[in-house]
Amino acid sequence: MTGIFLQEYICLVQATLSALAEPNRRQIVDLLRRKPRAVGEIVERLGLRQPQVSKHLRVLSEAGLVEAHPVAQQRIYSLRAQPLRELDEWLEPYRRRWDERFNQLDDVLRDLKRKDKEKRDGHGK
Amino acid sequence: MTGIFLQEYICLVQATLSALAEPNRRQIVDLLRRKPRAVGEIVERLGLRQPQVSKHLRVLSEAGLVEAHPVAQQRIYSLRAQPLRELDEWLEPYRRRWDERFNQLDDVLRDLKRKDKEKRDGHGK
DNA sequence: TGAATATATACCTTGACGGGAATATTCCTG
DNA sequence: CAGGAATATTCCCGTCAAGGTATATATTCA
Numbered sequence: 001m002t003g004i005f006l007q008e009y010i011c012l013v014q015a016t017l018s019a020l021a022e023p024n025r026r027q028i029v030d031l032l033r034r035k036p037r038a039v040g041e042i043v044e045r046l047g048l049r050q051p052q053v054s055k056h057l058r059v060l061s062e063a064g065l066v067e068a069h070p071v072a073q074q075r076i077y078s079l080r081a082q083p084l085r086e087l088d089e090w091l092e093p094y095r096r097r098w099d100e101r102f103n104q105l106d107d108v109l110r111d112l113k114r115k116d117k118e119k120r121d122g123h124g125k
Numbered sequence: 126m127t128g129i130f131l132q133e134y135i136c137l138v139q140a141t142l143s144a145l146a147e148p149n150r151r152q153i154v155d156l157l158r159r160k161p162r163a164v165g166e167i168v169e170r171l172g173l174r175q176p177q178v179s180k181h182l183r184v185l186s187e188a189g190l191v192e193a194h195p196v197a198q199q200r201i202y203s204l205r206a207q208p209l210r211e212l213d214e215w216l217e218p219y220r221r222r223w224d225e226r227f228n229q230l231d232d233v234l235r236d237l238k239r240k241d242k243e244k245r246d247g248h249g250k
Numbered sequence: 251t252g253a254a255t256a257t258a259t260a261c262c263t264t265g266a267c268g269g270g271a272a273t274a275t276t277c278c279t280g
Numbered sequence: 281c282a283g284g285a286a287t288a289t290t291c292c293c294g295t296c297a298a299g300g301t302a303t304a305t306a307t308t309c310a
Contacts, residue, residue, distance in 0.1 A: 014146075072307060091216070098209065
């Protein structure tokens with residue numbers, strides 16, 4: 001948790017990634033994608049224990065991924081778009097590249113071999 | 126590490142998320158986005174110690190996020206597109222919704238209140 | 251007010267993970 | 281083959297996070 005907060009300054013996307021790294025939390029998020037749900041529903045659907053679900057929801061909530069709306073004794077949790085949008089934005093520069101393959105790997109390797117050769121020749125006996 | 130593998134069956138995107146949850150690893154990935162690099166370069170640029178960088182690269186590699194290409198004593202690491210693509214695909218259904226706001230939160234809340242009222246009326250004294 | 255429902259919190263324990271430092275491995279060069 | 285450079289691996293340690301169980305809090309209803 002402190003980890004999340006420390007990174008939050010640097011980059012909100014980090015908090016999102018940390019929160020989603022936990023499988024059960026990602027499942028919860030996936031579940032809430034369809035529609036908002038009360039804690040009890042999540043407990044049922046995922047077959048987890050209520051306290052753990054509450055704890056996961058807390059983490060998700062602190063990461064801004066979900067928000068709670070009290071209704072009687074229930075708390076209806078729903079997804080918030082922003083963090084996932086930011087994750088999407090983080091992916092943007094990658095998306096733009098992965099057609100032309102990220103790496104000019106070939107270029108880089110060719111480069112290295114060139115330098116290698118030069119070095120070798122420079123020292124040439 | 127075992128955690129990543131356990132989830133890998135279920136969903137490769139989970140492995141990606143777990144790997145990226147670590148701030149230094151995400152930094153490494155961001156660094157490799159521009160171009161492939163040798164371990165030493167990463168060490169320099171990020172100001173981390175060589176063993177930790179190697180360890181992080183191992184995790185990233187096992188998650189399929191990077192791959193190594195040996196050149197002399199160096200190992201040039203480059204990004205692999207697939208895992209990030211899958212992350213992108215995972216986001217797809219979210220993207221499609223976050224304009225119309227995920228939640229039919231209002232709907233759901235209205236629903237709950239209706240049920241509430243019905244219940245109340247049903248029992249009505 | 252007291253019982254019941256829904257949810258949150260506290261406390262404990264355990265396992266995994268990340269960093270630090272030392273060492274092993276691999277490959278090149280002379 | 282010896283030495284050096286680049287990288288990987290090992291071992292130890294502290295911390296943190298997740299699960300389990302019990303309990304607290306809040307809200308409704310009778």
